[in-house]
Amino acid sequence: MLFPKKFINKDKLINELTGKTIVITGASSGIGEQLAYYLGELTCHLILVARREEKLLHIKKTINTAKVSVYKADLRNQDDRRGFLSFIYNLDTDIDFFVNNAGISIKRSIYDSLDRFHDFQRTMSINYFAPVEILLSIIPNLERSNGQIINVSTINTLLVPFPYFSAYEASKQAFDTWFQSVSPELNARGIFTTSIYLPLVRTPMIEPTKTYQTKPAMSPNHVAQIISQSMYKKKRSFKPWWIFGGEVLSLFLRRVWEKFGYRFLK
Template sequence: MSKIKGSVVWLTGASSGIGEELAYQLAEKGAKLIISARRREELDRVKANCNSDTVEVLPIDLEDSFSLKQKTKEVGTIFGDVDILINNGGISQRDTILNTSLDVDRRLMEVNYFGSITLSKSLLPDMVKRKKGHHVIVTSTVGIINTPFRSGYGASKHALHGFYDALRAEHHDDGIKVTIVLPGYIKTNISYNALVGDGSQQNKMDPGQEKGMSPQKCARLIIKAIESGKQEVYIGGLKEKMGIYLKRFWPKAAAKAIRKLRVT
C-alpha cells in the first residue's frame, strides 16, 4: 500500500480534467505535492485552489525530452525524493488513419509515451536505491480495446501498458509498485483538445465524453487504487468495462462490436 499523507507526489497533467481533481484530492489528503503541466498560469490557479502549504508548481513540456531530464533533477530539490509519480499528462486524437499525418502520430507517441517513460526512467534509479517508489500511469480503456478514429492515441496507450508491465516485473523485488489506470469516458475537455489529422484541435465535445463519469469521482477511484496498491484498475461505465472483458475473452465478438460503434 502507498500512503498519500506525507508522501512526495509528482503529478503531471495537473492543469485541468482528471489531473486537476487529483491535485485537489491529493492535497486534501496531505500529500507533499508537485503539480506539472505546460501552462504555469493554470498550475498557479490549481495551486491556489488546493488551499495547502505543501503544493508546489513545476511547469514541464512532455514533448521536450531534454528538459524533462533536467526537471527530474529539479523536482528532488522541492520536497526531497519523489515517492509517487503519477503520469497523467497527455493528448488524444479524433481522425481516421488515412487522414492522420505521421507528424501527428509521432507527437502522440512523444507526449503520451516517451514523455511518461522519460520521467519514470529518470526517477527509477533513485527509487531502486531507496527500495521505495510507486509509478502510476493513467492510460485509457483504448489501451486494451481501441476504436476507430483513435489509432495513434490507442497505440500510445498500448505502448504504455507494455512498458509499465515490464517495469513492474523487473523491479518487484526492489519494492517498486506500478498501478495502471484505465479510464473510460470521463467528462473532461480531452476530446475538445484532441488532435485531428492535420494536428489542429477537434474543438468539440464527444457525446460519450459529455455523458461520462465526473472527474471528481474518477480521481477518488484513482487515489483508492493507489492506496490499495492495485496493479490495474478500470474506471468508467459498464460499456467500457464490458468492452475490455469482451476483447480479452471473445476477441472476434469484440472486433465485430467495434466495427459497429458510432464514434467521433
C-alpha cells in the same frame, strides 16, 4: 450504475500520504487538477507539472494545506522533460508517488492523416516517451522510498483497436505494454505499480469530439478519488466493473470484427 461512487477511507489516506511527495503530470486541468485539489487537503508535498503555468500557480495559491511545487513544461519536448527532472532533483526530496496523467488524444481517419505524421510523433512523445524517460530517471528514487507508480490509462488498451484512433491507441498501448513488462522487476525491488483503466472522462481532452458531449462519462473528481484510493490500497489495477464483457467480446469476436467491421464504416 456505470460509475458507482467510491468510498475513501480518509484515515488510511492520511496515514499513507502524510509527509509524502507526489508527482502529478498534466496537473493544470481535468484529472490532474482535481487530484491536486483532492490531495491538497493533506499534509503532503505535491509536485505539479503542466504546460499552463498560470493555471498551476492558481492551483498552488488555492491549496492551503499541502506544500505545492510547480513547474511549467511541455513534456512532449525532451529539453522540457530534462528541465523538469533537474527541477525535481534540485528539490532534494524523495519521491513517494508518481502519477502519470499527462496525455493527448486524437480522433482522425488515417485518410485525413496522410500528411500529418506529426500527429503520431506528438502522441508518442507525451503518451509514451515522456513517462518512460521520467521513470528511467526517478526509479532509483522510488526504490529508496518503496514508492508507487500510478499510470492513468484507458480501457481502449483492453479492447480490440478501433478505427480513427490509431495515433492515440498505439501510443497508450505502447506505454501500457512497457509498464506491464517492467512491473514485475519494479515490484521485486519494492516499488508498487498500479494501472487505472478509464472509460470516457469529461475533461478538456474530449471537447473537440462533439459526439462525446452526450455520451456517459466519468467526472474528473470521481477519477481523483479512484487514484487516491489506489494510493493506500496498492491494487495492481482499476477497471470499470462492466469492462469484463468488452474484454471477452474483444477476445472471441476479434476476427469477426477484423473481417466484417469495415462494413460499419461505410
